[in-house]
Structure formats: structure tokens, C-alpha cells
Amino acid sequence: MEHAVYLDHNATTPIRPEAADAVGAHLGCVGNPSSVHRYGRIARRTLEEARGRVARLVGARCADVIFTSGGTEANNLALSAGGRIVVSAIEHDSVLGAAGGARTIPVNADGIVDLQALDAMLADGADLVSVMLANNETGVVQPVADVAAIARRHGALVHCDAVQAAGKIPVEMRALGVHMLSLSAHKLGGPGGVGALVVESSLSIEPMLRGGGQEGRRRAGTENVAGIAGFGVAAELAGNGLESFAGLAAMRDRLERRLARLAPGAQFFGASVRRLPNTSCLAAPGLDSETQVMALDLDGVAVSAGSACSSGKVSVSHVLEAMGAAGASAAIRVSLGWNSKETDIDRFLDSWGALHARAARDPAPLAVA
Ligand code: PLP
Secondary structure, three states, X not given: OOOOEEOEOOOOOOOOHHHHHHHHHHHOOOXXXXXXXXXXXXXXXXXXXXXXXXXXXXXXXXXXXEEXXXXXXXXXXXHOOOOOEEEEOOOOHHHHOOOOOOEEEOEOOOOOEOHHHHHHHHOOOXXXXXXXXXXXXXXXXXXXXXXXXXXXXXXXXXXXXXXXXXXXXXXXXXXXXXXXXXXXHHHOOOOOOOEEEEEOOOOOOOOOOOXXXXXXXXXXXXXXXXXXXXXXXXXXXHHHOHHXXXXXXXXXXXXXXXXXXXXXXXXXXXOOOOEOOOEEEEEOOOOOHHHHHHHHHHOOEEOEOOOOOOOOOXXXXXXXXXXXXOOHXXXXXXXXXXXXXXXXXXXXXXXXXXXXXXXXXXXXXXXXX
């Protein structure tokens, strides 16, 4: 079904037309970037132009960008050396799953990592610390530069999952002080199945995929040239559009103000600290997450319940749990994107308001007919 209103941009955002054009144009080109003949050289040029655009988005050097199949692979590659790993309790599953046996840094009620706890944990020794820049569910921005300063003081490497932050707020790898940074194209207007791990030049990284010399011997396999071309174009557009993306905060704040009037008991998780401008994670008494997502969907409005990275999964969010948030089972995530309009907010509020009024009239569990 074609959704009339799409407000799930943190799950994936529509590909920008210019990026789609780049993918289409390069799908029609033959040439393996590792081949020495002219076709190969043309594909190589496309790859390196995209590498430059992605590097510029995060203030890195071209040679530091390793293209991957997405954010999940980038996170897995960053953590693949193993050792004593410390991660925050609110990381994405692709970090938590790759960091088996890792110790977890707690977060406070606003969803921000506890720097004192981190400092104390690192006194026992650690090889790698991984903390995301912006959380996918709440949008809360983490003090990654402080995390990196503490980790470096204890001699640990630092990885940052910037998949949700890049293209939404300024991301400058050097200012963050991290050794590795993960990116994903489909979160910033590029195609799915493409991403990058950016690795500081002083760090040599062992490949996780072996059997070819691609990506500076750090990731074997013929590159997805068309997808990478689209990633490059999207990265450049997102980098140039940061100011207008920041403007989404006004739309998001209007949504929260009007929803709070409809449901005075509503809570907005992480709303009192720095968040991504496009994200609202909210809950209102009397409405569970699943009911809201399904009822809104029937009304043509797409939002998600907590993290929606694995399709169909609706379970209590480990992020809200780590924040000690009451009402986590009622939480939904509304996330705006580069093509969101004020009328999308009105449509959401009309639909959500009707659902809330129905639930208030009949507090028995709502049947989604
Ligand atoms: N990291 C975060 C914070 C995410 O939100 C996601 C996807 O939702 C990923 C990593 C995984 O990225 P990809 O879908 O490109 O594998």
C-alpha cells in the first residue's frame, strides 16, 4: 500500500531523486573498478568521486573511507578485532550483536551515557569503546567527544556509530576524536545496502571479508559501484542541506506541543536534552505501541514502534528500558525527513487524535478493525 504520510525516516528515508539518477546511470555502465582497462578506470573514477563526497561529509580523508554493504557491516567490521569491548546500553543491535560479552555503559533518564561510569569501567582496562552519535529511537545526541577523550586517556580505541547522525547534524570525525565511524547511505537519502566505515589513517584494520584486495585490502569483494555513486550524491546533498534539516525541529516541536494538548499525560523521551531535529519518541497512557502503529497504518500514516530495523519486530525497546522510562510499551517513534511537509504533521495529529479520543471513550483494548 502506498502510504499517504511517511514519518519513519529513521528506519529508512526515501532516496533523493538525484541519488536515484546516479544509481540508474551507473547501473547501465559496465566495468569492474579493479580492472585496468578503460571500463575499469571509469568505474574506479566513479568510486573515488563518491569516496571523496562521503569523506567530506564527515571531514575525513578519502583514503580513510572503506565502503561496506551498510551500517550493520560497518559496525561489525569496527568491532571485529574483538578484545575487551565497552559499549553503551543504547547501541543499535548491529553493535550489541557484534560485541558479544562486552561491558555496557549505563545511560541516565535522558538517555545520555554516564561518563563517570565509563571512566570507572575503563580503569579496569579496555581495548575498544563504541558509543553512537545519535540514538535511532530517541534521537538523543551523545557526548562522543567526551567519551573519546576519556577512552584515549585509558589507551582504548573509539568507534562511533554515526548512522543516524550523519546528514542530519554536523559530523566532524576529527572534532569527535574517534578512530572509526560508521555510516549508512539509506539513512541520508541514498540507496539501501551501501555504507562505510571511516577509519583514521594511523589505524590499520584487519579485513572481516577476505579474498580480494579491494578497499585498500580492508574489505574484499567487488564494490557496488552504482549504489556507492548514489551514496556519494546523497552524502553531498545531505551535507549541503544540514541547515534546512535543522528546520525540521520546528515541525517536530509543533507536533509535540499539539499532541501534549490532545493528551496531557503524554511523555516525550529525551526532549529536555539535545536531540536530532527530526525525531520524536513519545508515549501516551492508554495506548500501546502496536495498536498505534497498526491503527495509524490503516489510516495511511507510517510511524514505528521503537526500533524498526528488523521488520515486524515489536518488543519493548532496550533503549527506553536502559533509560528506566515508564510507559516504554506505549512508545512510538515519529521521524521526519528531507521531504516531510507541515501537512504530514497535521495528518498525523488528526489520525492520532481520533485514536486517542476513541481510547479515552472506551478504555478496553482497541480492536483495529
Ligand atoms: N546503526 C544505527 C544507529 C541504525 O539506526 C541502523 C539502522 O537502523 C544501523 C546501524 C544499521 O544500518 P543498515 O540498515 O545500513 O545496516
